Amino acid sequence: MAYDYEKSLRPGKLPHIWCPGCGHGIVMKGLLRAMDTCGLEKNNTALVSGIGCASRLPGYVDMCTLHTAHGRAAAFATGVKMARPEMNVIVMGGDGDGTAIGGNHFIHACRRNIDMTYVIMNNFIYGMTGGQFSPCTPTGDKASTTPYGNPDPTFDISKLAIGAGATFVARTTAFHATQIDKLIAEGIKHKGMAIIEVLDDCPTTYGRRNKFRSVVDMMKRLKDMAVPVTAAGKMTAEQLEGKILTGVLYKEDKPEYCEQYAKVIARAQGVK
Amino acid sequence: MSIEVIERYCKGCSICVEFCPKNVLEMDGFIVKVARPDDCIKCMQCELRCPDFAIKVHTD
Ligand SMILES: Cc1ncc(C[n+]2csc(CCOP(=O)(O)OP(=O)(O)O)c2C)c(N)n1
Numbered sequence: 475m476a477y478d479y480e481k482s483l484r485p486g487k488l489p490h491i492w493c494p495g496c497g498h499g500i501v502m503k504g505l506l507r508a509m510d511t512c513g514l515e516k517n518n519t520a521l522v523s524g525i526g527c528a529s530r531l532p533g534y535v536d537m538c539t540l541h542t543a544h545g546r547a548a549a550f551a552t553g554v555k556m557a558r559p560e561m562n563v564i565v566m567g568g569d570g571d572g573t574a575i576g577g578n579h580f581i582h583a584c585r586r587n588i589d590m591t592y593v594i595m596n597n598f599i600y601g602m603t604g605g606q607f608s609p610c611t612p613t614g615d616k617a618s619t620t621p622y623g624n625p626d627p628t629f630d631i632s633k634l635a636i637g638a639g640a641t642f643v644a645r646t647t648a649f650h651a652t653q654i655d656k657l658i659a660e661g662i663k664h665k666g667m668a669i670i671e672v673l674d675d676c677p678t679t680y681g682r683r684n685k686f687r688s689v690v691d692m693m694k695r696l697k698d699m700a701v702p703v704t705a706a707g708k709m710t711a712e713q714l715e716g717k718i719l720t721g722v723l724y725k726e727d728k729p730e731y732c733e734q735y736a737k738v739i740a741r742a743q744g745v746k
Numbered sequence: 747m748s749i750e751v752i753e754r755y756c757k758g759c760s761i762c763v764e765f766c767p768k769n770v771l772e773m774d775g776f777i778v779k780v781a782r783p784d785d786c787i788k789c790m791q792c793e794l795r796c797p798d799f800a801i802k803v804h805t806d
Pocket residue numbers: 525526527528529544567568569570571572575597599600601602603608676
């Protein structure tokens with residue numbers, strides 16, 4: 475059966491603004507399937523984003539949506555969740571938004587282990603503004619601001635999230651479409667901060683500058699770089715060279731922030 | 747069974763054409779065309795990966 479995506483979209487919004495072959499559309503479809511699987515509805519779900527091509531995503535979806543300032547999605551989402559802890563809060567954003575200008579909000583939301591799901595679409599670049607390098611641009615790659623190759627070391631978003639205290643961390647790619655909704659659904663069900671990193675493609679500002687001439691070249695690269703974390707144990711260091719682990723990378727149970735905060739309120743009010 | 751292409755949404759990225767395991771689809775200029783519908787095995791890969799909501803595989 476063809477999946478009915480349009481039932482979850484605001485009417486008249488398609489075609490969307492993303493470029494031909496931009497992976498953000500594939501991620502959006504994964505999100506819609508995941509929300510469906512988890513029974514999320516308009517009145518109990520808020521999608522929050524900052525600024526960027528990735529951050530345009532909530533505008534298409536027929537849910538409560540909040541399009542905020544560049545890098546600030548996690549901060550606004552924290553406010554929503556603390557005011558309305560019964561709501562499902564999902565952040566959708568890009569690598570630039572979440573790890574450059576918003577890096578601080580990102581790590582502190584992870585540290586607090588607040589119960590939300592953060593899907594970070596890592597296309598290795600600032601797509602919207604014309605392809606400036608981001609903290610996730612691979613070392614040596616070309617961006618409009620690094621025409622001779624990027625000298626910077628690169629953030630591994632999933633490792634950053636684990637180190638900062640997120641209690642569910644998973645990774646997939648825009649090529650692995652069915653894994654996107656499975657991991658987002660797991661993240662939604664997890665009580666605590668869930669980070670789902672989706673390695674994504676920006677054929678327009680990253681691919682063309684970096685030898686991935688076509689959309690298909692970019693998709694093949696995502697396909698080739700992914701190694702399921704369950705298979706990696708049997709591989710040699712040589713075989714893992716240049717690969718990126720996918721699947722659920724980390725999961726633990728830890729006290730959730732809103733619940734801890736409710737206890738503080740109860741104590742302050744003298745409730746035993 | 748039928749494969750529906752919503753031509754108004756298709757941006758001609760050719761992801762669906764490249765990753766169809768049965769070579770059912772073809773580019774016709776900037777729009778995808780269902781060239782060999784009888785070969786389709788309903789794996790849904792094209793529908794799942796189309797970034798533009800432009801291709802639907804109806805299985806009933
Ligand atoms: C305060 C502020 N600084 C800079 C910008 C310009 N700006 C808009 S989007 C963006 C980068 C977005 O990159 P990313 O989050 O990776 O999203 P993508 O476009 O790649 O999906 C920048 C720098 C802005 N809008 N606001």
